[in-house]
Amino acid sequence: MPDFIKSYVRFVDTFNRRVGLFAMYLIFAMFAILLYSSVSKAFHLPANWMLESAQFTMAAYYMLGGAFAMQTDDHVRMDLFYSQWSVRRRAAFDVVTAIALIVFLGFMLFGGIASTTYAIQFKEKSFSAWAPYMAPIKIVMTFGVVMMLAQATSSLFKDIAELRGRPIA
Template identity: 60%
Template sequence: MPAAIRLYVRYVDRFNRRVGRIVMYLIFIMIGVLLYSSVSRTVLDQPLLWSVEVSQFLMVAYFLLGGAYSMQLGDHVRMDLFYTRWSVRTRAWVDVFTILLLIFFLVVLMAGGISSTSYAIKYGETNYSSWAPPLAPIKAIMTFGVLLMLLQSISTLFKDIARLRGERLDGDDLDEEQPS
């Protein structure tokens, strides 16, 4: 594979791995917010208007920003009924076909995300709740998460094509621990 593709795979994989490892801690922040809300409601008898929405926003960020990392690790859902019985080459062909469909879907999703985010920024869109937080930040995070998944899908496509050619294309070698 050309050096530019190897570089692309290496840096996209590295970036998504770092983002994913950072974002995985959002779950603890979400748990903290929900725990605080629960204590505030039951012990202090003061329900919080913002806690459920903040938790939802954190979960969206956790899910979408971590999606590319999950894709990189191969931890996404796959129908294994036939897949595990196929040869490496057949799997690679099927993966190329399905990743092309995924890339098409993510491009459409990205276009919608950009449109929705720009609308939220232009018109100051807020959520329909008593707290009414602005929606532009979470929409921007969602669009960025889709972008990361799109970049990772392209990286995965390159890896699958390399497998079809009998090559190994791996972006994981830069982050491995080096002995000191």
């Protein structure tokens, strides 16, 4: 593989690993929000912002962690035959699925950009009592799709290199 592809793979893998390791800690933020929600309800001090904040934190958690999960093979895979195949056969199958994933993520990115642009342009708010602006979470979600797209491309390059007999380390 050319050096610029190897550099791309190393950069994307490193970036997604760092963001993914940060995103892992968002689960603790969500737990803290939900704990505060439970305690405040016990003292009859309900806050309108807690449930939606927990939902936004969870969305950021899985959108920012998705690329890292894909990189480390922690995602769900239906494994009836896959584990019994040779490394080259798995790589060939992964090339096909990576291309399908890249097409899907391309559509997701197109929709995410359109939705984010709308949220910014019209100052979109949630239809709840708290009514937070939607642009920040939509930006995070669209960034998560970009990270997944970059990781899918990185995985495609690694699978092609594996098929050629020269794996990218």
